[in-house]
Amino acid sequence: xxxxxxxxxxxxxxxxxxxxxxxxxxxEPRSVTAFIGPSGCGKSTFLRTxxxxxxxxxxAYVEGEVLVxxxxxxxxxxxxxxxxxxxxxxxxxxxxxxxxxxxxxxxxGVKLNNRRIAKSDAEALVEKSLRGANLWNEVKxxxxxxxxxxxxxxxxxxxxxxxxxxxxxxxxxxxxxxxxDPISTLAIEDLIEELKTDYTIVIVTHNMxxxxxxxxxxxxxxxxxxxxxxxxxxxxxxxxxxxxxxxKATEDYVSGKFG
Amino acid sequence: MTAPTEAPRPAAVDTVERRGDKTFSRLAVGAxxxxxxxxAAVAIFLVxxxxxxxxxxxxxxxxTEGDFWQYVAPLAFGTVWAAALxxxxxxxxxxxxxxxxxxxxxxKLAQPLGYIIDLLAAVxxxxxxxxGITVLAPATVPxxxxxxxxxxxxPLFAGPASGTGxxxxxxxxxxxxxxLPIITALTREVFxxxxxxxxxxxxxxGATWWEMVRMAVFPYARSGIISASMxxxxxxxxxxxxxxxxxxxxxxxxxxxxxxxxxSTIAANIALNFPESAGIQVNALIATGLVLFVITLIxxxxxxxxxNRHERSLESR
Numbered sequence: 001x002x003x004x005x006x007x008x009x010x011x012x013x014x015x016x017x018x019x020x021x022x023x024x025x026x027x028e029p030r031s032v033t034a035f036i037g038p039s040g041c042g043k044s045t046f047l048r049t050x051x052x053x054x055x056x057x058x059x060a061y062v063e064g065e066v067l068v069x070x071x072x073x074x075x076x077x078x079x080x081x082x083x084x085x086x087x088x089x090x091x092x093x094x095x096x097x098x099x100x101x102x103x104x105x106x107x108x109g110v111k112l113n114n115r116r117i118a119k120s121d122a123e124a125l126v127e128k129s130l131r132g133a134n135l136w137n138e139v140k141x142x143x144x145x146x147x148x149x150x151x152x153x154x155x156x157x158x159x160x161x162x163x164x165x166x167x168x169x170x171x172x173x174x175x176x177x178x179x180x181d182p183i184s185t186l187a188i189e190d191l192i193e194e195l196k197t198d199y200t201i202v203i204v205t206h207n208m209x210x211x212x213x214x215x216x217x218x219x220x221x222x223x224x225x226x227x228x229x230x231x232x233x234x235x236x237x238x239x240x241x242x243x244x245x246x247x248k249a250t251e252d253y254v255s256g257k258f259g
Numbered sequence: 260m261t262a263p264t265e266a267p268r269p270a271a272v273d274t275v276e277r278r279g280d281k282t283f284s285r286l287a288v289g290a291x292x293x294x295x296x297x298x299a300a301v302a303i304f305l306v307x308x309x310x311x312x313x314x315x316x317x318x319x320x321x322x323t324e325g326d327f328w329q330y331v332a333p334l335a336f337g338t339v340w341a342a343a344l345x346x347x348x349x350x351x352x353x354x355x356x357x358x359x360x361x362x363x364x365x366x367k368l369a370q371p372l373g374y375i376i377d378l379l380a381a382v383x384x385x386x387x388x389x390x391g392i393t394v395l396a397p398a399t400v401p402x403x404x405x406x407x408x409x410x411x412x413x414p415l416f417a418g419p420a421s422g423t424g425x426x427x428x429x430x431x432x433x434x435x436x437x438x439l440p441i442i443t444a445l446t447r448e449v450f451x452x453x454x455x456x457x458x459x460x461x462x463x464x465g466a467t468w469w470e471m472v473r474m475a476v477f478p479y480a481r482s483g484i485i486s487a488s489m490x491x492x493x494x495x496x497x498x499x500x501x502x503x504x505x506x507x508x509x510x511x512x513x514x515x516x517x518x519x520x521x522x523s524t525i526a527a528n529i530a531l532n533f534p535e536s537a538g539i540q541v542n543a544l545i546a547t548g549l550v551l552f553v554i555t556l557i558x559x560x561x562x563x564x565x566x567n568r569h570e571r572s573l574e575s576r
Contacts, residue, residue: 056462058366095456099478106490108474109464159460166464 003069003169004029005050010064011229012045012054021229025219034211034238036224037133037221037254042091042230043204046221047172049161050202051087052080056117068169085109088163094155096147096162103143106130109166113124125165126147131176133161134191150168152185160191164199172197172204208254212242220250293509302552312539315418319539320512321532331547335509337522338551339426341502342495350488351357352435353442353469358472360443361450367452375448380440395422396505403428403517414514421519425507428516433501438491445490449483450476482566489562496526496555503527525551 005027012020020042027033035043048054049062052073059101066073073083087111096105106126110117117125126143130136135157139150148157156176163171173192177185192214195201204210211218220240234241234250245251250256318327356376358370400422407418457475466474481495508523508531525547533544 051463053459053463055264056459081465081467083465084463089367089463091459091463092457093456096456097457097460108461112464112466112470161465162460239539 001054005170005200005202006065006067007050008065008067008072010046010049010062010066011106012042013061013063014045014047014057015059016229018229020221021051021231025232025235027200027202027217029200030196030198030202031216032192032201032214034215035202036206036208036211036218036253037230037233038223038258041208041221041223041229043173043219043221045230047174047202047204048089048173050170051089052083053089055080082217085166086168087170087172088166088168090156090159090163090171090173090176093107093179094152094159096150096155098146098148100147101144102130102139102158103145105147106161106165109161119234121238127163129165130158132195133157134166134194135161153180154185156180156184156188160188160195164195168231169201170200170202173201173219175204175206178206181186185210185232208242212238218242220245220247220253222231222249277400305545305549305552308325308542309549310542312542312546315539315542320543320567327543327546330510330543331525331550333512333522333527334528334547335550335554336512337508338496338524338526339554340514340522341430341434341524342492342498344428344431344489345438345495346564348431348490349435349442349491350437350484353439353487353491354446354484355435356443357446357450358476361447362472362476363468373444374403376440376443376447379438380444382405384437384500385504386497387433387437388501391429391501392425393506395432396429398424399426399429399432400424406517415516417515417518419519420517423519425505425521426517426519427506430502430505430521431516433505434495434498437498437501438495441494442487442491445487446480446484449480449487454477467516482569485562485565485569489559492558496524496551496558498524503530 007023007027010020010023011018017029030162031231035230036049037043045054045137050066050073054062063095064074064117068086072078089227091202096102097108100108103126106129107117108124110125127136127140130134131137135154139145139158142149147155150158160171160176177188180188189210193199193202203211203214215237215238219232220241221230222233232243234247236246240246241250242254245254300534309340312320313327315327317329318324320327323330332350342562356372359375360372374449400420403420403424404424406416410416411418451494457479458471461471461474501523503526504524506521507519508528509520511520511522513520528542529548532540536544
């Protein structure tokens, strides 16, 4: 189910503004990769190019290649809608659909494109996805309650259940814990550890402890100054980045000298 | 509660009273009261002036043998019927335009389009009436004839078709054009405010544009669309000039929309008959006004009820 991601010579633009420049990196399947860096360095922007969410913003476009198991996401005739079904995403703030029940939220992606699903299959899928997101025991008695009746941490795990229900190959997480309390954050981090056995996970985080706790490899992004494009500075094993980085800027950032 | 459990209340704290605050609060209370007084005055006037007509014996009204209720029935029907037809035509188009402006059109096109829509709302209804009578009515005659011939089996389009095109359907089209801008402008506002968060959630699940709209935009905008439609309906119900100019009225209740005999509306009937009325006939016209007032009240309360229920369900979630 999980796949290797290769990024080649990627430039990301918002209209005329070049936000990210010349990124090259390879993400191994069944691993957790963390993107760290100061605000505005383009890590979230770059993350959103991996499922073609970047181009949802008017005027935004991408140059270069993103290969998922050798297939270029930005190749001719590739449908972004199909890309997004293979590459799931979890956002900074939990965003369950407020008018849908918990069960319907989990099934939202599955029901797209009028795909019919038998009632028993649907129930099984809801249970499997919610179990996968460590949420089943908390919500099994109120599946028909609205998704927004849950706490923030539960909502975020509901969003993760929604993402894994469509069985994507990759899961992108854009600062998934930044709106959550420490206990909920811990629950999500444990979950990431479990999900890693099935999925390739890429996570953007501002929290360096989090990056060192959950990730196998870490990429450090930085900008030279306001209005300049963000660049990938260093990409290595997480242990190396945090103990013995090759670049001075990385060391300054992870040791808290700036950012 | 029994007396022993009641704790002694602390003495009221002397707070500083600021003159600005006091003045403003009085102004606000005054403004709030004024609207209630105005509404009450209108209601009292309508009821007092209507009573003689409502209790008058059968046969005292022009155009009918019956009593007041038989006089007002076709008018009330025509009012609701024309407005409902207008709304059925206007709402889907208005929602479509609003969606186009808020989510589809490039910004360069969306903004002028929004201005044009707002401008359309400012055109006086007499102008719409003139357009209806000189342009739309003649233009619709062939269409009505075709409808009567080919769709006449359907009760709405039963023939014979009107030769002038001055039918309730023409009126409904004029009304639809009139209420279109107000519904569009309001629904656009609501669409623009739908949270990006949920739209992105839908996209990230692999939703197409239309699926995204259905998942993340419409559920949020539902109460807004209903409120906007009800405002449009209110305007259509009370519209006088456009209807009075286009329609040649008769006192019938008929669902056929393309025949030459059509029920008039309350507002148009008042405008047409008031100059040549006296005595009990004036009371009758005012009483029809009261009926219109009540219809509008019912429609608005119903809309409020639906919107509140929806909002409560959003909140409790």
